[in-house]
Amino acid sequence: MATAGRIVPGEAPSVPGKPGLRVLSERPLNAETPAHLLDDAVTPTSRMFVRNNGIPPDTRTIDPLEWTLEVSGEACMRPMRLTLRELKTSYGHVTLKLQLECGGNGRAEFHPPVSGNQWTTGAVACPEWTGVRLRDVLDSCGVARNAVYVAYESADSHLSGDPTRRPISRGVPVAKALESESMIAWAMNGQALAPLHGFPLRLVIGGWPGSVSGKWLTRILIRDRVHDGAKMGGQSYRVPCSPVAPGATVADQDMCIIGSMPVKSLITYPESGACRPISEPITVRGHAWAGDRAVRDVFTSIDYGATWQRTAIEPPANRLAWQRWSTWVSPSRAGYYELWARAVDDEGVSQPVVMPAWNPRGYLNNACHRIALEVV
Numbered sequence: 450m451a452t453a454g455r456i457v458p459g460e461a462p463s464v465p466g467k468p469g470l471r472v473l474s475e476r477p478l479n480a481e482t483p484a485h486l487l488d489d490a491v492t493p494t495s496r497m498f499v500r501n502n503g504i505p506p507d508t509r510t511i512d513p514l515e516w517t518l519e520v521s522g523e524a525c526m527r528p529m530r531l532t533l534r535e536l537k538t539s540y541g542h543v544t545l546k547l548q549l550e551c552g553g554n555g556r557a558e559f560h561p562p563v564s565g566n567q568w569t570t571g572a573v574a575c576p577e578w579t580g581v582r583l584r585d586v587l588d589s590c591g592v593a594r595n596a597v598y599v600a601y602e603s604a605d606s607h608l609s610g611d612p613t614r615r616p617i618s619r620g621v622p623v624a625k626a627l628e629s630e631s632m633i634a635w636a637m638n639g640q641a642l643a644p645l646h647g648f649p650l651r652l653v654i655g656g657w658p659g660s661v662s663g664k665w666l667t668r669i670l671i672r673d674r675v676h677d678g679a680k681m682g683g684q685s686y687r688v689p690c691s692p693v694a695p696g697a698t699v700a701d702q703d704m705c706i707i708g709s710m711p712v713k714s715l716i717t718y719p720e721s722g723a724c725r726p727i728s729e730p731i732t733v734r735g736h737a738w739a740g741d742r743a744v745r746d747v748f749t750s751i752d753y754g755a756t757w758q759r760t761a762i763e764p765p766a767n768r769l770a771w772q773r774w775s776t777w778v779s780p781s782r783a784g785y786y787e788l789w790a791r792a793v794d795d796e797g798v799s800q801p802v803v804m805p806a807w808n809p810r811g812y813l814n815n816a817c818h819r820i821a822l823e824v825v
Contacts (some may be wrong), residue, residue, distance in 0.1 A: 450643070450745050451624070454617075456588070459748055460585040461762060462475055463511075464478070464499060464645075465493075466481050466495055466643070467480065467495050467496070467497075467499070469482070469483060469484065469486050469496070469573070469584050470482055470483075470496075470498070470499070470571075472548065473566045473567060473568065473643070474561075474566060475505055476608065477501035477502060477504065477608060477616075478499055478501050478505075479499060479500055479501060479566045480498060480499040480644070480655060481498050481568055481569065481570075481571030482496050482497070482572075482573075482574070483571055483652075483715060483720075484492075484570050484571060484715055484717055484720075484721070484735075484820070485717055485718065485720035485721070486571075487571070487573070487574070487715060487717050487736070488717035488718050488734070488735075488774055490575075490766075491575065491576060491577050491638065492574040492575050492576045492594045493576075494576065494594045494637055494638055494640070494646070495637065496574070496588065497514050497574040497576060497637075497646065497736075498551070498571055498572045498573065498574055498678045499645050499646075500551050500572060500659055500660075500743070500805070501609055501616075501645075502605070502616040502660075502680065503605040503606050503607050503616025504605060504606045504607075504608065504616075504619040505644060505664075505665065506604040506605055506606070506665050508604075508644055508648050508649065508665070509656065509750070511634075511646075511649070513533055513641065513649035513650075513673070514533050514534040514537075514824065515532055515533070515534070515646070516532065516649045516650055517530055517531070517532050517533075517667070518530070518532075518533070518536065518633070518666060518667065518668070518669065519667065519668045519673070520586060520587070520590045520668075520669045520798075521668070521669075521670060521671070521703065522598070522600075522669075522670035522671035522672050522673075523595075523671070523672060523673040523674075524592065524593040524595050524596035524669040524671045524672060524673040525590050525591065525592075525593070525668065525670075526590065526591025526593050527589070527590050527591045528589050528590065529589065529671070531586070533595065533635060533649055533650055533656060533722075533744070534585070536580075536581055536633065536635075536650075537581075537635070538588075539589075540581040540582070540586065540737040541579070541581065541582075541611045542579060542581060542584045543579070543581065543766050544577060544578065544579045545577070545578055545581055545630055545655075545769075545770070546575055546576070546578075546739050546765075546766040546767060546770040547575065547576075547578055547630060547632070547653050547655035547767075547770060548573065548575040548655055548656070548663055548738045548769060548770055548771040549573070549574055549575075549655065549659040549736070549771050550572060550573040550574075550658070550659055550710055550713075551568060551572035551573070551655070551659045551660070552657065552658035552707055552710070552813065552823050553566060553568050553572065553658070553770050553810070553811055554568045554570065554571075554572035554573055554811045554814065554817070555568060555569065555570065555633070555811075555813075555814025555816070556568050556751070556810075556811035556812070556814065557569050557653050557739065557809050558696065558804060558814055558816065559807060559808075559811045559814065560804070560807075561695055561807075563808075563809060563810055563811035563812060564675070564810075565811055570715060570818060571689065572659070573713075573715065573738075573795065574769075575736070575738075575771045576637045576638050577633055577637065577639070577768055578634040578636070578637055579634060579635065579636035579637075579639070579640050580632045580634035580635050580636065580653070581633050581635045582629060582632060582633075583626055583627075583631040583633055583652065583654075583669075584626070584627045584628070584629065584633065586633060586669070587599065587626065587627065587669075587671065590654055590671065591673055591713045592623065592627075593671070595670050595673045596623045596672070596673060597622065597623060597672055597673055597674055597675060598620045598621065598622055598623065598670075598671075598672040598674065598675050598676045599620055599621060599622075599623055599625075599626035599669065599670070599671055599672070600618060600619060600620025600669070600670040600672055600676035600678055600681075600748065601618060601619065601620065601622075601652055601662045601663035601668065601669055601670070602615065602618050602663075602664055602667055602668035602670070602678070603615075603618070603664060603665045603666055603667055603668075604665040604666075604667050605617075605619070605664070605665055605781035614679070615679045615682045616680075617660060617662050617663070617678075617679050618676070618678025618679045618680070618681070619661050619676065619678060619679075619680055619681055619686065620661065620670070620672065620678070620681070621657060621661050622708075622710070623655055625654065625657065625708075626654075626723050629768075629778050630655050630656075630768055630769045631652075631653070631655075632650060632652070632653040632654075632717075633650065633651075633653075633759045634647075634650070634651055634652070634653045634668065635649055635650055635651075637707060646664065647663075647665055647666065648665075650666045651663060651664045651666050652664075652666055654771045655768075655769030655770075656709055656710060656738075656740045656741045657707070657708060657709060657710060657740070657741075657756065657757075658686055658707050658710065658812075660680065660686055663811070668690050670673075672732070672737075675706075681706075681812060682701070683704075684699070684701060684809055684810055685810070686706065686707050686810075686812070687704035687705055687706055687707060687810070688704065688705060688707060688806075688808040688810075688812055688813060689703060689704060689705070689806075689808055689809075689810075690703055690704065691703070691704040692806050693748070693806075693808070694805065694807075695731065695807040696778070696807070697807075697809075698809075699808075699809055707812060707813065708740075708741075709740035709741040709742070710738075710739075710740035710813070710815075711739070711740060711798075711800075711802055711805070711813055711815040712737070712738070712739040712740070712742070712744065712792050712793065712794040712798055712799070712815060713738060713792060713800060713815040714735060714738075714747055714774070714790040714791065714792035714800060714817070714818055715734065715735045715736050715816075716733065716734075716788060716790050716818050716819075717720060717734060717736065717819050718732065718733065718734045718735070719731065719733070719822065721820035721821050721822075722821050722823075723820075723822055723823070723825040724824075724825060725823070726824075726825060727780065727782070727783050727824050727825065729734040730778070730779045731776040731777060731778050731779065731780075731822070731824075732775070733749060733775065733776050733777060733778055734761075734773065734774060734775040734776070735747075735773075735774055735775075735787060735790055735818070736759030736771040736772065736773055736774070737762065737771060737772050737774055737790075737792040738770075738771040738772065738792075739792065739794035739795070739798075741769070742794040742796060742798075743764075743765060743768075743794065743795045743796050744762060744772045744792050744793070744794055744795070745793050745794060745795045746759060746760075746762065746792070746793040747759075747762050747774040747790060747791070747792045747793070747795055748760065748762045748790070748793075749776055749778065749788060749789060749790050749791075750789040750791070751780060751786045751787070751788055751789075751822075752779050752790075753787060754789060754817075755787070755799065755800050756789075758776065758778075759776075759790065760775060761774065761775050761776060761777035762774040764796070767787075768789065772792075772813045780824045782824075783824050783825050784823075784824060785821070785822075785823055785824075786821075786822045786823075786824060787819050787820070787821060788819065788820050788821075788822050789817045789818070789819050790817060790818050791817045800815050800817050801815065801816055801817070802815065802816065802817050803816060804816050
């Protein structure tokens with residue numbers, strides 16, 4: 450049996466209702482989705498990654514409509530308390546496809562290695578969310594002119610069991626919170642949120658690290674300063690303000706908060722290690738995203754980046770949704786190949802072929818995705 454916080458070799462932990470996900474830790478529970486299981490245009494709940502910092506609340510017996518959200522803070526002009534029932538009846542509903550990615554997705558590839566969950570490529574998803582715009586609720590409460598940040602607090606508990614400590618409480622600048630796509634959501638893919646994904650209420654802030662999309666939402670804070678909650682300070686969700694040598698020690702004051710996520714792509718078909726006959730063109734497809742930006746192009750290569758071919762790419766379903774791309778390749782002879790994908794955003798910024806700048810916590814790895822392919 451696995452011990453708390455780590456996986457024992459030889460065991461194969463699983464997440465109920467999520468077949469195929471790879472468990473990285475059991476306490477707190479964290480699990481990623483293999484790339485080939487992310488082929489759907491809209492990520493099914495069963496295939497969405499799991500990212501926890503603490504212990505989820507037990508919500509099995511609650512009345513979700515009576516779940517209460519408080520809105521307050523130094524820069525909140527009219528503090529309020531709203532039940533989920535009042536949220537549903539007092540504000541216009543919105544349904545959007547929004548992509549979320551853990552800031553540490555790809556951490557396993559950094560060298561020298563860094564601590565933390567060793568995500569490979571699977572801490573990303575793009576479900577369909579239903580709820581209300583965060584902006585509408587903030588407008589009701591009044592955002593003072595001195596407002597700087599909008600933050601959250603949640604009902605999950607700290608691993609230590611100390612009720613005075615929060616496992617995580619993060620936020621975003623006011624301008625990001627007021628975007629049309631920033632949501633308070635109660636449903637995913639047309640169903641009530643699953644317990645692991647924040648039932649009954651959560652934030653969804655697309656394009657930024659998933660850690661700002663707080664689950665089990667109980668409180669929104671309109672702050673007159675940069676939020677100072679758990680995992681906002683120190684080196685959490687921060688990268689060096691200036692490039693550093695791999696393995697360097699970086700002082701906390703020299704670390705900057707992560708905002709918009711970088712351009713990135715994922716090959717979801719075929720599965721890495723697939724074997725295909727040389728007589729047939731090989732269909733290739735996947736997704737690409739670029740934080741607050743859109744993706745302009747996706748290219749693929751089967752000769753280790755010596756040459757690149759442009760793919761067909763679809764527009765996003767809405768802003769901050771990932772974009773589906775597809776192409777085909779036809780190797781001239783049998784053998785082993787690596788298929789690479791490289792996305793370029795609408796400002797001309799490309800994914801790097803090699804690892805991006807090293808950082809002490811292993812954030813923002815957007816190196817090209819590569820899969821193995823055998824042609825016979």
